[in-house]
Amino acid sequence: MRRRALAVCLALLAATLTGCTRGGDTTTLRVLASPELADVEPLLDELKDDTGVELDLDFKATADLSGPLGSYDLAWPASDRSYLLRLRERGRPTAPPESTAIMRSPVVVGLTRATAERVRAAARGSRVTWADIADAAADGTVRFGMADPRRSDTGRAALVGVATAAAGTGGVLRERDVSCDRLRGFRSGQTLTAASSRALIDAYVRSPDKANALIAHEAELLSLNAAGTPRGPLEIVHPADGMVLSDFPLMLLDAKEHKAYRKVVDWLRRDDVQKKLVERTWRRPVGADVPRPPQLRSAIGNALSYPDQLSVIRRLMDDYGDPARRTGDHVVFLLDFSTSMRGGRMADLRAAFAGLSGADPTAAGKFARFYRGERLTVARFAGRVLEERTVTVRGDGDLRRLNSFVADGRFGDATAVWSALDRGYDRAEASAEDDPGRRVSIVLMTDGESNSGLSYGQFARRHSERGAAARSVPTFPVHLGEADAKALRRAAEATGGRVVDAGSSSLSQAFKEIRGCR
Numbered sequence: 001m002r003r004r005a006l007a008v009c010l011a012l013l014a015a016t017l018t019g020c021t022r023g024g025d026t027t028t029l030r031v032l033a034s035p036e037l038a039d040v041e042p043l044l045d046e047l048k049d050d051t052g053v054e055l056d057l058d059f060k061a062t063a064d065l066s067g068p069l070g071s072y073d074l075a076w077p078a079s080d081r082s083y084l085l086r087l088r089e090r091g092r093p094t095a096p097p098e099s100t101a102i103m104r105s106p107v108v109v110g111l112t113r114a115t116a117e118r119v120r121a122a123a124r125g126s127r128v129t130w131a132d133i134a135d136a137a138a139d140g141t142v143r144f145g146m147a148d149p150r151r152s153d154t155g156r157a158a159l160v161g162v163a164t165a166a167a168g169t170g171g172v173l174r175e176r177d178v179s180c181d182r183l184r185g186f187r188s189g190q191t192l193t194a195a196s197s198r199a200l201i202d203a204y205v206r207s208p209d210k211a212n213a214l215i216a217h218e219a220e221l222l223s224l225n226a227a228g229t230p231r232g233p234l235e236i237v238h239p240a241d242g243m244v245l246s247d248f249p250l251m252l253l254d255a256k257e258h259k260a261y262r263k264v265v266d267w268l269r270r271d272d273v274q275k276k277l278v279e280r281t282w283r284r285p286v287g288a289d290v291p292r293p294p295q296l297r298s299a300i301g302n303a304l305s306y307p308d309q310l311s312v313i314r315r316l317m318d319d320y321g322d323p324a325r326r327t328g329d330h331v332v333f334l335l336d337f338s339t340s341m342r343g344g345r346m347a348d349l350r351a352a353f354a355g356l357s358g359a360d361p362t363a364a365g366k367f368a369r370f371y372r373g374e375r376l377t378v379a380r381f382a383g384r385v386l387e388e389r390t391v392t393v394r395g396d397g398d399l400r401r402l403n404s405f406v407a408d409g410r411f412g413d414a415t416a417v418w419s420a421l422d423r424g425y426d427r428a429e430a431s432a433e434d435d436p437g438r439r440v441s442i443v444l445m446t447d448g449e450s451n452s453g454l455s456y457g458q459f460a461r462r463h464s465e466r467g468a469a470a471r472s473v474p475t476f477p478v479h480l481g482e483a484d485a486k487a488l489r490r491a492a493e494a495t496g497g498r499v500v501d502a503g504s505s506s507l508s509q510a511f512k513e514i515r516g517c518r
Contacts, residue, residue: 026054027260029073032065033057034153035196036220037076037248039281043273051263061196063153074261075251076102078153078217083251085310098258100265101247103274103283106300107157108243109133110221110234115142115212119237124361127240130165130186131363133213137189138371139358140395144213145192147200150317154197157244157306158215162186163316164304165241166367172305178315181441181515184329185371189213193323205229217246222282222295236295241363242302248283328373328393329439330431332424335406336446336480337380338415345447345480345507352508353406356515357399360508368515370399375438377427378405381420382412383452390427417446417483419453421491422462425470432469440473441497443514444488445507447481456487460494471495476514478502 026048038059048054058072064082065075077083080099087096109128111119118141123132136142147155160173166186167177192211194200201224204214208230214221218236225233250268252261267273274285284296307313335349354360356370370376372393379388389405391398424442431440450456463471474497477488481503492499502510 026052027257028054028056029257029260029264030071031055031057031074031076032062032069032072033059033076034078034248035059035061035198036078036154036217038198039223040277043276043280046273047264047267051260051267053260053263055264061147061151061199063149063151063156069253073252073254073257074264075253076248077251078246078248079157079306080249080251081306082153082156082310082313085308085313089310098252098261099249100269101249101286102265102268103277103281103285104245104247104300105217105219105283106238106243106245106303107154107161107215108218108221109144109237109239110214110216110224111142111237112212112231113233113235116235116237128237129241129363130162130239131241131366133237133239134162134166134183134186134189135358135366135369137187138185138366138369140189140372142189142213143191143211144189144215145194145200145204145211146190146215146323147197148193148195148323149320150322151195152197153246154216154220155193155323156313156317157246159183159316159320160306160313161239161242161244161304165239165363168364173307173312173316175309175312175315178312178319179367179515181329182367183320184374185367185369187320187323188328188371188373190323217283219282219284226282238301240301242304243300244306245300245303247286325437326373327435327438328371328375329441330375330377330428330435332377332379332427332431332440332442334379334381334420334424334442334444336382336415336417336420336448337386337409337411338382338448339411339413340415340448340481342411348507349445350403350407352506352511353403355508356511357403358396364512368512375431376402378402379420379423379427380406380409381416381423383414383416384412385416385420385423386410386412388423388427414452415446415448415450416453417444417450417487418456418459420444421475422454422459424475425463425466425473428473429466429470432467432473436469442473442475442495443478443511444475444491445478445480445502446483446488449482449484450487456490459491463494476500478507478510478514480507480510 044055064086119136120126149155149159164173166182194203197216221236271290274290375392377390380386428440475495476497477499479485479501489499500510500513
């Protein structure tokens with residue numbers, strides 16, 4: 001009898017101990033996780049011991065969870081924004097999956113000390129903005145690494161931040177705000193990329209000379225600094241015009257696992273666990289009372305809104321393209337040098353070119369400027385094409401020569417608008433044949449009606465006979481003075497461009513709008 005009672009007691013004790021330490025049988029949840037979250041993995045044994053739930057993390061770079069999700073119980077991305085937009089576009093009848101923010105980190109810029117000093121010296125009031133980063137990228141000062149926005153949520157969040165700042169609206173980025181080349185100067189500074197920001201940082205550590213800046217989550221840059229880098233710690237800059245904030249949500253994909261999901265979420269959001277996450281990952285806690293190191297005590301700053309339409313994201317991705325492609329655009333400027341341009345109009349034209357060459361200190365000017373790797377052709381015309389110059393921008397010397405060419409030109413008595421545009425398409429066609437990967441556009445500036453050379457009908461017939469590559473090149477006429485607005489609009493519509501009226505503002509503003517190509 002005593003033996004039977006003892007056996008029963010031992011069995012009850014074993015069951016009690018098992019319930020306290022393991023919570024019964026272990027539940028294993030398969031999780032699609034951002035590669036950035038590899039730093040959380042060492043804490044998962046504690047999670048399993050405390051809750052009886054084991055997370056099997058599959059680290060894959062994905063910006064919008066676009067792959068098959070049927071084999072996963074949970075998803076743990078840097079952000080669920082693009083995924084939710086994709087669900088909404090599909091008109092999914094069911095509610096979106098339950099999602100809980102676990103920790104936060106803004107997408108910021110890390111600069112080597114020397115680079116940070118140069119960028120800060122050029123910034124207004126030493127408060128660095130995305131416009132300052134874009135300006136420094138365009139002139140070659142900043143050579144940055146950033147994860148591929150097409151594959152990484154971190155790279156996508158960075159690009160949304162830059163594009164929002166470039167739009168200058170102060171609000172949520174809309175499709176009409178995405179500029180066809182307002183980000184070209186920024187993009188020209190990208191010298192390093194990878195499928196994920198974790199892989200990007202690994203590439204930077206292996207080859208630090210390829211970049212002097214990294215655009216990534218604040219947490220990743222702080223972790224990199226703590227580990228030590230070959231070129232010393234990066235100075236972390238929170239752009240004053242705003243950043244996109246990631247909240248690393250844990251998402252429930254399989255509703256049958258809701259009970260286990262809640263155990264995991266509750267555990268991860270406990271103050272003691274949040275403190276460990278801060279210490280291990282450098283991400284900011286979701287709880288206000290959780291202690292933080294000095295590097296995380298300052299306010300995040302201006303948190304930018306994420307676009308609420310997937311079409312905006314798609315257009316932004318299409319415009320930015322492959323970050324590994326380094327070819328700059330080719331812009332052909334056809335500038336009216338008839339005698340009616342003398343005086344104030346010519347002064348305005350020369351000021352516009354100086355602004356595009358880096359003299360414009362405004363945010364719009366910094367985003368719209370000429371950039372390294374861009375090919376620029378300038379043809380001055382009157383009754384015929386007077387002279388032509390082409391440069392590929394490698395430094396300030398190239399831009400000075402181009403500005404001198406605009407400043408020192410002679411004038412003519414007639415205006416051959418359509419002959420000049422035909423000449424522009426000769427250059428565009430040759431460029432497309434020489435380098436099919438380079439995008440070409442034409443800017444036609446005139447202040448008078450065409451009274452010499454080809455008629456519009458003759459130009460249109462010649463244009464229709466060109467190859468497909470040349471016909472796809474858009475023309476952006478800039479209307480000034482007595483120019484034939486109707487004819488210019490017809491040329492723009494026929495080639496896929498649009499007219500900008502410089503008479504209502506200035507040539508400088510008109511060229512900024514053309515560079516934006518909204």
